[in-house]
Amino acid sequence: MGGGQRIVVIGAGIVGTSCAFFLQRDGHRVTLVDPREPGTGTSFGNAGVISRGSVAPVVTPGLLRELPALLADPTSPLAIRWAYLPRLLPWLLRLALNARPARVEALAASIAALTERCDRAHDLVIQECGLGELVRTGGWLWVARSRATLLEASATNRRLWDRFGRRYEFLDAAGLRDLEPALAPDLVAGLLIGENRWVLDPCRYVQGIARGFFERGGRWLRAEAQGFAFEGPRIAAVATSAGLLPTDGVVLAAGAFSKRLAGVGGVSVPLDAERGYHVMLPHPATSLRRPVYSCEHGFVLAPLEGGLRLTGGVELASPWAAPDFRRIRRLVPLAQRLLPGLSGEILSEWQGCRPTLPDSLPVIGASPTTPNLWLAFGHQHIGLTLGPLTGRLIADLVAGRDPGFDLSPYRADRDWV
Template sequence: MGRIAVVGAGIVGCSCALFLQRDGHDVVLVDPREPGAGTSKGNAGIISCSAITPLATIETLRGVPAMLRDPMGALSIRWRHLPELLPWLVRFCIASRSRTVESSTVALAALLQHANQAHDIVIQQAGLGDLVRGGGWLKVAYDRKRLDRYMASIRRYYDRFGVVYHMLDREGCLDLEPALNPEIAAGVLIADCRAVRHPQDYTGGIARAVMERGAEHVRQTVRDIERADGVVKTVITDAGKLAVDGVVLAAGAFSGALARMSGAPVPLIAERGYHLMLPHPAVTLNNPVYTVEGSFVVAPMTHGLRLTGGVELASNAAPPDYARIRRLIEPARRLVPGLTATVDDAWQGHRPSLPDSLPVVDRAPALRNFWYAFGHQHIGLTLGPLTGRLVADLVAGRQPLVDLAPFRARRAFC
């Protein structure tokens, strides 16, 4: 193939670069920021192979009014941006139909069963073993009935697709995480999840590995492409033109414009997420902990505890609003008594989301040398390495590890 430009240097783009380079391609990462400095920086660090159910379900829709009324709820909407968001929201509602939930779950489960194996390849290739820890992901509740309701909608899928989980009583939760509040009534340990202790360093480590093997990093924004006879010839950046033999679009929530240019006007928006870093928490956790009542995660990092939670729907260009994530400090201190709430870093990022919760992994409909790798919603870290492997298969003309029909760019988005 020759020289391939990967647009976007997050976990998905850097993973694409690694697997393409393994196939012998010259790779150019094109991103104005350092690798991993965007949305890949701020997640909870969970390799979540249990995330097999889509976001759009009847249960989610039923919970929306309560979430919007609650100032600490899991969802907020900037109402002045509603006209811009409305077409996506309508599709999201339609995607909650049972048959769409079923097909999306089957598709996600097919991807996620291979996610850990792809991470193992990346960890070995880039020497990142020190950043990843096993042990699972603990979800807890103060009310056992609340946990039972939470599990009711997903337990059948866990059982059907072989997700390994263990229901725990109070003592079981405290045995795993002694720092938790003893008022916790019950929990569930998702056993096959792993934790990345510094997500930005994880992505940066992948980028460093490919650059040590000859890849370039062009710190520019891609504005356009030049094509001839169904083939991209040139990528146009702020600094000028870059001759290429192929392009992979992995720019996350900012992929929409180039997707349209290449023949795929997908309904992509950003679910805006926030985190706070607590660098001197005075207590420790062994693994990430999610609270069902609060819908937030407290995750151990190499540099403290990270508090993440909630989805904000707004324009990509809207300024951050950190008030909501700061309101979670007190619930976090209830969950982890003794937590010192000194905040070192408040962060906001953009989760690239499509109404059916499935990413786009495909070749452009009108261009033979342009491929898509975006739209991974809340599981970009989890699926980044696998997406890199799948894109390399597409570029090489190999049979992909997974049937990619559900992830094509021109599917019916409800």
């Protein structure tokens, strides 16, 4: 497709907004469609980590073995709403099959191929949208109360970091204290993934990219995309709650809610949601200097501009189910043990839906059935990390440019196990 085409991007999260930005940059006439403000879906509430270090799939053999214990423990990072199980079962079975060791190795290579390219795409949007003040360097830190716990919790990741050339360093109690003086003294073992960065406000980051898109002439339609009008095999218009939007091409980037419209476009994808929560806590007098992951309890405490963001765990339930904040609230006392200066006051609570395919890979590519439909969803736990890169790749595909590496692992018509 040459430049100057009309393109509708559905979904204004980090992924859709990045697609809109890169497509507009290529000279297309892009309309971003969402019933909500940019960055206020799942991209609002993440921990903010730009994680070049992420290489492991969502489920690994170790996690599978721990499953019964995790489901029995009310403070564990995994919960399931049993009423949703019958609908979820096919997705769960595929997820489990993808945890076989040989599969994990292959999937990790495809995740690593994306995360090793994430920083250049972020640097471009940071520079062109003037977002430098929102981004921090300094890595992210895993902490534990014993070296044995740290080694066990990080074993799969360390093996994959070694394989894919991601750098990390071990820290003893004194090293931890140097980096993070506010941590509790019983934390004696740490591991720093120094290349990771983080953003001080993930929502403002997306809105900054949206601003860059609008400044280049991009258009905004506050509406829900409801279906497509076809002319032969091609989409001629997007049916929205605000009327028909004629178009030459469509990018579907509606996060965890992409499955139905993908189906209307002729693509069947086993997409489901890993729901996640956060609470915002006031910064203590001495706060954290970087995001910290607790190996004992599986939560993250991230120092953002509105306070410390405590995120933890996965809830398997319908994306439309009402939030249940009890589990995330139970983590607050555990966070206070990690950071003794922390008060138990909760400033705000939030719930969102990670879009996850059973092989942990996103779909990034052209529709196998509809010539002018491109798909960009399923970024699971690393959508902030991969959003700008996905935008760059979709723009390459629309332009017919070589993206520079093999995108076949991310096709929508791949084998899911």
